[in-house]
Amino acid sequence: MSELRKANVPQSTYFITLTVVGWIDIFTRKVYVDDLIKNLKFCQENKGLEIFEYVVMPSHIHMICRRKEGLLSDLLKEFKSFTAKEILRLIQENPQESRQEWLMYMFQFFSKRFAQNAQYMFWQKTSYPIEIYNPEIMKQKSRYIRMNPEVAGIVTDSAYYTYCSACANSPLVMDVY
Numbered sequence: 001m002s003e004l005r006k007a008n009v010p011q012s013t014y015f016i017t018l019t020v021v022g023w024i025d026i027f028t029r030k031v032y033v034d035d036l037i038k039n040l041k042f043c044q045e046n047k048g049l050e051i052f053e054y055v056v057m058p059s060h061i062h063m064i065c066r067r068k069e070g071l072l073s074d075l076l077k078e079f080k081s082f083t084a085k086e087i088l089r090l091i092q093e094n095p096q097e098s099r100q101e102w103l104m105y106m107f108q109f110f111s112k113r114f115a116q117n118a119q120y121m122f123w124q125k126t127s128y129p130i131e132i133y134n135p136e137i138m139k140q141k142s143r144y145i146r147m148n149p150e151v152a153g154i155v156t157d158s159a160y161y162t163y164c165s166a167c168a169n170s171p172l173v174m175d176v177y
Contacts, residue, residue: 007072025058056163084122
C-alpha cells in the first residue's frame with residue numbers, strides 16, 4: 001500500500017474509514033457489530049488505541065483515533081487481519097445467516113480480484129487516513145461521523161444510534177481529545 005495512504009505519523013490523530021470489500025452490508029447483523037466492538041475495546045485496553053469519535057455503518061466504520069505509541073497504520077493492519085478472520089468464522093458458523101453462501105462467494109471473489117494470498121478478502125486495503133492537524137478539521141470530521149447515520153436515513157437522530165459516539169449508550173467509551 002502506498003505510504004500516502006497510511007496513518008504513519010507517530011501519535012498523530014487521524015480520521016479513518018475501514019470499508020468492507022464491495023461495500024457489502026455486513027454490519028446489519030448484531031453478532032458481527034458486537035464482534036467488531038469487542039475488538040475495538042481490546043485495542044483500546046491493550047494496544048494503545050484512543051478513539052475520539054466513531055460510527056459503525058452497515059458496510060464500514062469511521063473513526064477519529066490515534067495510537068499512544070507506535071504507528072496507527074501498524075495497529076490497523078493487525079486489527080483488520082484479526083477481525084476479518086473472526087467475522088468470516090462467525091459467518092461460516094452462523095446457521096441463521098441467510099446470506100452465508102453469497103457472502104463467502106463475494107469475499108472469495110474480491111480475494112481473487114485483488115490477488116490476495118488469503119482465500120478470502122474482507123476489508124478494503126486502505127483506511128483512507130486524513131490527519132487531524134487542527135481544531136477545525138477535528139470539528140468537521142466529528143460532525144461528519146455523528147451525522148452519518150442520519151444522512152444515511154438509518155435514524156432521524158444519531159443520539160439514538162447505538163453504534164455511534166453521538167449515543168450516550170454507545171458500547172465504546174470515548175477518549176478525551
